[in-house]
Amino acid sequence: MCSQCKRPLHAPLDCAAAKHYSSIREINGHISPFVNDDVEIVVKQCPSCKNFCQRSAGCDHMHCPCGTEFCYRCGGLWLENEHGACEEQHFVCFALFQSLPF
Known part of the structure; x- marks a missing residue:
């Protein structure tokens, strides 16, 4: 106690x-x-059902039991053209950079 x-x-x-x-x-x-x-x-909330999902290692491509796929880094829905691909457990979330002014 x-x-x-x-x-x-x-x-x-x-x-x-x-x-x-x-x-x-x-x-x-x-x-x-x-x-x-x-x-x-290391948990993030699913953007659809709000259930907490745990990231165990490596890739930021999250799979919720409700069927939603989302990005661990930005929390957005997983779309290949926005998030790239997971290779060798090294990942960059391109969606994070879309909101930055250049």
């Missing part, structure tokens, strides 16, 4: 991060009491 927030022990996360992560897990229906040093909280 954490002595500060009185929630289950959540090391290495501080209380605020643990509360945020807990709310994400509850929204997705995945309640797991286990968090360790290897856990990196």
Whole structure:
């Protein structure tokens, strides 16, 4: 039990991060009491169903269980002509640069 927030022990996360992560897990229906040093909280909300999706590694091409494909970096719907392609886990989101003034 954490002595500060009185929630289950959540090391290495501080209380605020643990509360945020807990709310994400509850929204997705995945309640797991286990968090360790290897856990990196990397989630984005699906632009269609608003469910949280976790990026495990590499590519920014996200696939939501609802069927929506979207870009991890900009959150926009995945369109090949706007987002390029994932190759060798190296990726550039072209849509991010469209809003920048040149």
